[in-house]
Amino acid sequence: MTGTVAPVFPWGSALLFCPADRPERYAKALERADAVIIDLEDAVDPARRSGAREALVASDLDPSRVIVRVNPAGSDDHDADVSALAATPYRAVMLPKAERVSDLAALAEYDVIPLCETAAGVVAAPALAQAPGVLALMWGAEDLVASLGGTSSRDASGRYRDVARYARSAVLLAAGAAGVHAVDTVHLDIADLDGLAAEAEDAVAVGFAATACIHPGQVETIRAAYRPDPAEVEAARTLLAAAESAGGGVFRHDGRMVDGPVLAHARAVLRRS
Incomplete structure (x- = not known):
């Protein structure tokens, strides 16, 4: 698929991550944000992932506002995550460390957001964006730099280093060329709302459909950036x-x-x- 990006992004502008092993937070996260990303991957200790999957299956949220982040394709937890997902009404899934179209093989029944957060994933972004079932791409800075053997995605001023800015632009362009949406990555400094506002405003200006976040206190800053003034x-x-x-x-x-x-x-x- 190629052409102009579809005008409607189904999950709103502020997507809030919530650890899958904290089911008591699911509803509150969904109440605070436009959509919740229930995270089975980085937010959950590997020893707790089995219980996190059980909590996911037992949950009862509005499926139109839920995205589930599973573990990477080929990992020990991926198949178990997908099996658990099949027992829920949730049909939107984020795939971390996506690097090739074949990584999406088990997700054919879902709306998929590949997360391009490694060197191979950023390079593969055009192919991933064109894959069947893909509704959006997201990028990630910290795993990207780790995949390159680096130590920090930002310089001393808090500004993204060149490689991170390149990856952000590359993923946005790949998504736009394929006619799918792009999601901007999280701002890890929770207290830095000014920095978050500046990045979210830039995301809006260049065409990102939404920005992900890690704390409820970041939601309104993101919404304000995406909401045009009168x-x-x-x-x-x-x-x-x-x-x-x-x-x-x-x-x-x-x-x-x-x-x-x-x-x-x-x-x-x-x-x-």
Whole structure:
């Protein structure tokens, strides 16, 4: 599939991770965020994953707002995770450390979000985005740097290093080229809401559909970034009305030339509103 990304992302702008071995937090996480990512992978000690799968199967959440992160394909836990998932009503799954289309083989019945968070995964992002059943791609910085033998995705100022910025752009471009959505990665410094706001605002500007987070306190900052302010919405409506009056083609509006891409930007603002 190629072409323009579908306008509707089904899970909203703020996706909150929740450890699968903490079922008492499931409902609260879902209440606080647009969707919850119940995490069977990094958030759960391997010794507790069996119990986490039992908790997942026993849960009763709105399946339209639940994503389950299973363990990587080929890992000891992957098959058990997929078996547990089949016993639930949840049909959206995140696959960490996705590196090849064959990694998605056991997930044919699901809406899949491959997580491109290794060097091989970032390089494979175009093929993963084109795979059947893939609805979105996500990228990850820390596992990526670890896969390269590095020690930190950010410099002393807190800014992503070049390799992380490249990976972020590569995954976004691969998703857009395939007509699927892209999800921006988590901001690990929970107290740094200013930094989170800046990254979420940039994510919106370049076309990410959502941003994942690890703490409920980050949700509203993400939502605020994705939610256009009233002045931005009114400007978009005015521009589109002016385009309709102009009858097509390039025209001048408020001192600037307006063409198809500018109108597409305005329509994106109204979709987010």
